[in-house]
Amino acid sequence: MTINSSFLASKLTKKPIIWSISGADCSGGAGIAADIKTGHSLKVEVCHLITANTVQNSKRVSSINPIDVKILAEQAQALRIDKPPAVIKIGLIANGKQINWLVALLLSLKAQLPDLLVVYDPVGQASVGDSLTTLSATNLVSLLPLIDVITPNVFEAKQLNAIHEKVSNYNALNMAENILLLGCSAVIIKGGHATAEISSIAKTYCTDICLQNLSSTPSETITKTQLFTLQSPKLDTNYSHGGGCSFASALASFLAHGYLLRDAFTLTKAFINQGLSLRTEISNANINNKSEINRYYGAFEQGMWPLKPADFPVIVSPLYRRFQSSPCFKSLNLADVEKLGLYPVIDSLTWLERLLPLNLNIIQLRIKNNDLDVVEPLIAKAVAMARDYNCRLFINDHWQLAIKYGAYGVHIGQEDLNCADLSAIAKAGLRLGISTHGCYEFLLAKQLQPSYLAIGAIFPTKTKNMTGQIQGLTNLTQILALADTIPVVAIGGISQQRLEQVWSTGVNAIAVVTAITEAKHPIIAAQAMQAQLI
Missing domain, CATH: 3.40.1190.20 (Ribokinase)
Incomplete structure (x- = not known):
C-alpha cells in the first residue's frame, strides 16, 4: 500500500x-x-x-x-x-x-x-x-x-x-x-x-x-x-x-x-x-x-x-488589595453536583419575557446603553419579572441599578472591575460574576472570590472582537483545573452544535447569545440546548 x-x-x-x-x-x-x-x-x-x-x-x-x-x-x-x-x-x-x-x-x-x-x-x-x-x-x-x-x-x-x-x-x-x-x-x-x-x-x-x-x-x-x-x-x-x-x-x-x-x-x-x-x-x-x-x-x-x-x-494588584477586607460575595446556592446549565445572555425585556417561562436557572440581561433614563425602568421591571419566576437574573455592568432594585446578581467585565464598587455590591447581598480571558485574569478574578467566573471566548464570536483571546477547549480544560469550588461559565462562539463538547469539559454553565437570538425558532432552540445540558 x-x-x-x-x-x-x-x-x-x-x-x-x-x-x-x-x-x-x-x-x-x-x-x-x-x-x-x-x-x-x-x-x-x-x-x-x-x-x-x-x-x-x-x-x-x-x-x-x-x-x-x-x-x-x-x-x-x-x-x-x-x-x-x-x-x-x-x-x-x-x-x-x-x-x-x-x-x-x-x-x-x-x-x-x-x-x-x-x-x-x-x-x-x-x-x-x-x-x-x-x-x-x-x-x-x-x-x-x-x-x-x-x-x-x-x-x-x-x-x-x-x-x-x-x-x-x-x-x-x-x-x-x-x-x-x-x-x-x-x-x-x-x-x-x-x-x-x-x-x-x-x-x-x-x-x-x-x-x-x-x-x-x-x-x-x-x-x-x-x-x-x-x-x-x-x-x-x-x-x-x-x-x-x-x-x-x-x-x-x-x-x-x-x-x-x-x-x-x-x-x-x-x-x-x-x-x-x-x-x-x-x-x-x-x-x-x-x-x-x-x-x-x-x-x-x-x-x-x-x-x-x-x-x-x-x-x-491594587484591585485585590482594596477588596481584601471587604465582605464575601454570596454563592449561587448550588447543591454539590448541581449545575446551572444553559445561560442565555439577552439584551431586552422582550427576550426575557420569552425565556422566563422555560424555567431556566440563570439569565443575564446585557443592555449596552448608558442612558439611565432608558436603562433604569428596564432593569427595574426585569428584576421584578425574574423574581416571579425564581430565576437567577444577572444584570450586566449596571451595578448601581442592580443594587437599587435588588437584583439577584451583577456581571462585570474584567476591564470594568476597577470602576465598580465591589464592596458595595457585596454589602448589598448581590452575587457577582466576572468575565475572564485567560489564566492571568482568571486567577486575578478568583482571588476576589466571586459567585462565578466566566471564561471566554471559547470560539470566535460575532458579538465582540476577541482577537488574541480565543481560549479553545484545551485551554478551557486547563483553566478549569484552577477553579477550586467556584462555578465556571463558558462563553463565546458556542453554537448548539458545539454545546456537548464544551459541556464535556466540566463547566457549570454555558452562556449563549446568537445561538438563541439568531436561531430560526429561538424558543425551540433554547429548549433543545437546555435538554442537552441536563
Missing part, C-alpha cells in the same frame, strides 16, 4: 517550533540542555544553535569557548528553510561578533516572519557566581530593539542599569522602565535573587514583575505601559541550576503556543514553581543533616504542563 506523504503531513498537527540560541553547559543544567528539556515538556519542538561550549561544574566556570559565527549562520540558514521559528529564545551571547550576526539574522527573520517573537535571557553569570559575559547595555544597543521580551534576574537588571551588584536600595520597577527605554517591547525581572535587604517580603516570597510597552515608540514607554506582578513563596532547593534558562525557554514555549504575554508569564511562573517544588525535600534534608552535599547544585527539574493550583502565583 502506497501512502501519500504530503497527505499525511497535511493531517498532522505540527508542534510549534522555537529556536534556542544559547550556550552548552557540560554539567547539564543550563543553556541548551535546559531549553530542550523545557521545550519538550511543554510540547514544542526545539531547534538549537550553540553559541559557546562552556567548561563548568558546581564549583566554577573554567572557560567559555565561542562558536564561529560562520557555523551559526550556516545552521540558521538550514533551519529557516525547513523549520522556521514561532519564537526564538536567546541565551548566552559570547562576543561582539555574535551580536552583529544576531542583529542581521533577526532583521532578516522578522522581515520574513512578521509574527516572530524573540525572548532574550541576558545571561550574566553562572549559578556558581562566575561571569559568563562582560556584555553591557552599551554592547547590546543594536540588539535590544529587536527583542520582544527580555528576562533578567536582579543582578542582570542591575548590569543593564549600570548599577553595582552590591547596591541594595534599587527599585525593580524603575529598572524595568529604564530597560524598556533601551528599545525592547517588554521586560520581566525575576525576583528569585532578591534578598531581605530590599524588603521583608523578599525573604520569604519571590516577586516577579513584567512591564510591557503599549506605545508605538520607546520614548513614550513610561506613560504607556502595563504592569503584571506575580508572587509565590520562595522554594529552597539545591536543584535550581538552569532555572533562569528554563524560565526564558518556558516563556518562549507558551508564547509559541499563542498565549498572550500576561498568560505566558503566569504559566511560566507556575512551571518554575512546579520544578523547584519537585526537589525541595532534598535541600531540607541536607540542611537538617548538615550534609556536605548541600553545597552542590543540581539541574532544575522540568515538570509537565502546570495544572495544580498550588503551583500558580498570586496576582499582586
Whole structure:
C-alpha cells in the first residue's frame, strides 16, 4: 500500500517550533540542555544553535569557548528553510561578533516572519557566581530593539542599569522602565535573587514583575505601559541550576503556543514553581543533616504542563488589595453536583419575557446603553419579572441599578472591575460574576472570590472582537483545573452544535447569545440546548 506523504503531513498537527540560541553547559543544567528539556515538556519542538561550549561544574566556570559565527549562520540558514521559528529564545551571547550576526539574522527573520517573537535571557553569570559575559547595555544597543521580551534576574537588571551588584536600595520597577527605554517591547525581572535587604517580603516570597510597552515608540514607554506582578513563596532547593534558562525557554514555549504575554508569564511562573517544588525535600534534608552535599547544585527539574493550583502565583494588584477586607460575595446556592446549565445572555425585556417561562436557572440581561433614563425602568421591571419566576437574573455592568432594585446578581467585565464598587455590591447581598480571558485574569478574578467566573471566548464570536483571546477547549480544560469550588461559565462562539463538547469539559454553565437570538425558532432552540445540558 502506497501512502501519500504530503497527505499525511497535511493531517498532522505540527508542534510549534522555537529556536534556542544559547550556550552548552557540560554539567547539564543550563543553556541548551535546559531549553530542550523545557521545550519538550511543554510540547514544542526545539531547534538549537550553540553559541559557546562552556567548561563548568558546581564549583566554577573554567572557560567559555565561542562558536564561529560562520557555523551559526550556516545552521540558521538550514533551519529557516525547513523549520522556521514561532519564537526564538536567546541565551548566552559570547562576543561582539555574535551580536552583529544576531542583529542581521533577526532583521532578516522578522522581515520574513512578521509574527516572530524573540525572548532574550541576558545571561550574566553562572549559578556558581562566575561571569559568563562582560556584555553591557552599551554592547547590546543594536540588539535590544529587536527583542520582544527580555528576562533578567536582579543582578542582570542591575548590569543593564549600570548599577553595582552590591547596591541594595534599587527599585525593580524603575529598572524595568529604564530597560524598556533601551528599545525592547517588554521586560520581566525575576525576583528569585532578591534578598531581605530590599524588603521583608523578599525573604520569604519571590516577586516577579513584567512591564510591557503599549506605545508605538520607546520614548513614550513610561506613560504607556502595563504592569503584571506575580508572587509565590520562595522554594529552597539545591536543584535550581538552569532555572533562569528554563524560565526564558518556558516563556518562549507558551508564547509559541499563542498565549498572550500576561498568560505566558503566569504559566511560566507556575512551571518554575512546579520544578523547584519537585526537589525541595532534598535541600531540607541536607540542611537538617548538615550534609556536605548541600553545597552542590543540581539541574532544575522540568515538570509537565502546570495544572495544580498550588503551583500558580498570586496576582499582586491594587484591585485585590482594596477588596481584601471587604465582605464575601454570596454563592449561587448550588447543591454539590448541581449545575446551572444553559445561560442565555439577552439584551431586552422582550427576550426575557420569552425565556422566563422555560424555567431556566440563570439569565443575564446585557443592555449596552448608558442612558439611565432608558436603562433604569428596564432593569427595574426585569428584576421584578425574574423574581416571579425564581430565576437567577444577572444584570450586566449596571451595578448601581442592580443594587437599587435588588437584583439577584451583577456581571462585570474584567476591564470594568476597577470602576465598580465591589464592596458595595457585596454589602448589598448581590452575587457577582466576572468575565475572564485567560489564566492571568482568571486567577486575578478568583482571588476576589466571586459567585462565578466566566471564561471566554471559547470560539470566535460575532458579538465582540476577541482577537488574541480565543481560549479553545484545551485551554478551557486547563483553566478549569484552577477553579477550586467556584462555578465556571463558558462563553463565546458556542453554537448548539458545539454545546456537548464544551459541556464535556466540566463547566457549570454555558452562556449563549446568537445561538438563541439568531436561531430560526429561538424558543425551540433554547429548549433543545437546555435538554442537552441536563
